[in-house]
Structure formats: structure tokens, C-alpha cells
Amino acid sequence: MFETYQSPKELRPSDPRFGVGPSLIPLEFIDSLKAQGVHYLGTSHRKSAVKNVVKEIQEGLRTYFRLPQDYSVVLGNGGATFLFDMLALGMVQKRATHFVCGEFSEKWFKSSKKVPWIETVAQQVPFGEGITPTDDTASDLIACTLNETSTGVIVDQFPKVHDGALLAVDATSGAAQVPCDVSKVDVFFFSPQKVFASDGGLWVAILSPKARERALTLAKDKSRYIPDIMSWESAITNSDQNQTYNTPALATLWFLNEQVKKMNKIGYDAVIEDGHKKAKLVYGWAEEKSYLSPYIKDPKYRSNSVAAIDVDDKVNVDDLLKALAKEKSVYNIDGYRKLGRNQFRIGLFHNIAYSDLEKLTKILSHAIESVL
């Protein structure tokens, strides 16, 4: 199917990158990096050229998320997956409750479960459904996923957790675009290769004073074996000095800083609104076409940063996406591989132009209607 399909030139988006991560990095970020010449890439991350960029990222995120002064912006290497282990090893006292609704929230739960000195429980719904997290007085860490990238489900409402608990939010594909009052979260973490338009390999964790104190207190418990690379104490003390514990990818830091600056010019509320506008376009299209339907049935859980759209089984999505990739017009809108559904998963991220999303819906409709 679609072996000979060629899309009309006027329907082709100006940028083919609609993937949910790694996401579209604006080409002007690469130009600004190049313009640094010999004064940034290839210089030490312990010196001011790089430390100033880290500082700008930290301050930029404080401004963007309107963080209280006593919150810490901590950075390290390894991405959000690395933090799954770091949190279970060094942030949970005795028991964690995980809210699971897709591949990533399940992965986090499974990582925690392997740590022998804590108990880990899950509240779970079938993939494709949403879950509203609640407090659990038996646990000292409540774990939820702001935007479940595998299914396009968001957290609609956050719980107020009891005094002895931390609220931890994996915000990887939603941070900055899916509404969340970070000042009410204790650990808000993400990798920057989604809305923040950078490369993978880095993690950012925004910590409340309660979370910071918890991590530093648990670091004194020598009965826990925590590898040095996973030490919260090292991550926090290095970040306080605008550094990472070990060597970071300098280009990744550069792109992240460019995006934080760009988003601060627009502002948090306007970025969220932009995401809602894009979501309305894509879900509206899916509801209008008889051969499409939004995968997430309950609109309150539908993401404004990643949209999963089911496609009629008469259409072979894999073949269609191969044809569009071959002509270089659309990349990476495949469904999450382990879900195994005939599906599009489309990034609604900030840098993806609304006009390109309009073209995307048109090119996909054109291709599908050519075979139905």
C-alpha cells in the first residue's frame, strides 16, 4: 500500500519533524551555536563559558515555571530514565505509590520495584485510559507522569499530598506545555528533547526544599548502596555551582538554553494556550474523519503536547509513513511501538508550527483518501 504515493507539493509541511522526541530543534539554534566559534564547544564545563549557560538555564527555568526562591534546579547526565533509578534509590524513604497508565509510567514503576530496601505499589489503568493521581498516606513518595508519551494521556489534576510525602512528576514530554503548578510539586523532572527542543542525554530535576532535604538526609544512610554517578548529593552540590557531576554534552545545554530563552519571551500561559490550539486542531480533525478517532476517549485526559490518533485498519499506517518519509515530507509520527496499534502519534510541541500541523492533517487525509 502507498508504494507509488506522492503527495502534492503544496501540502508538504515546511519542516517534516513532528516526532514526539527527539523533537524539532530549530535550525537557528545551530546557527547561534556555530556563531560562538571557538569559544564554547570544546571548552571546559568547569569554566565560565559553559557554567554561564547552565546558570542561564537554571534561572530561565525559575522564571518560566515561576519557581519559589527556595526551589533548586538540578541537572545531570543520563536522561529521565536515569532519574527513575536515582529517585527510587535516594529519594524514597520506605514506600512509593506509582500511578501507571502507559509504557513510561510502567517503566518508572518497574525500576522502583527493583530497589530492595523500599516497597513499591502501583495504581494502574489499562493503556489508553487516564488516571487521576491521589494521595496515599502509606507512602512517602507519590509518582505520576505528567504526559504519558506512549499514549498521549495527561494528568488532569494533581493531589495535595500529606506532610510526610513528596509529589514526584515525570514531566518529560509535557514540561512547559502541559499545565502544572510546579510550585506545588516536590520533584518535577524531564529530559530536554521534547518541548524543550534539545538533544537527549541530560536530565533536569526541579526540587522543592522538602525534596532537597529528603535527598541530602537519605544520602547519609550508608546502609543504602548508591553508585556515585546516582548520588543526589553530588548532583545537587554540582548544580549549585552551575555544573554537572560528570561531563555534559555542551551542544545539548546550548539548545536547551536557547529554547528556555525563546519560551520565556512568549511566557508560560501563552505556550500552554498554543498547545491547546494545536490539540484542538488535531483532535478535531480526528473526530471529523470517519477513518480516524482519538485514541484517548475521555477528553479531560487528552494531551496538548502529544496526540495519539487511531487509524482504520483498512489503512496500513506503516506503509503510509514509509512513503512520506521517503519523499522527506513527514517524519516520525508512528505510534508507540510496544502498543502495536495502527496509529499516528503527533508532537504538538511548541516549535512545531500550527500551519505545518494543518498541512500534516491535510497530507495524511489526502494520502488515506487516495486508497479508501
Ligand SMILES: Cc1ncc(COP(=O)(O)O)c(C=O)c1O
Ligand atoms: C514520559 C517519559 N518519561 C521518561 C522518558 C525517558 O527519557 P530518556 O529517554 O531521556 O531517558 C521518556 C522518553 O520518551 C518519556 O516520554
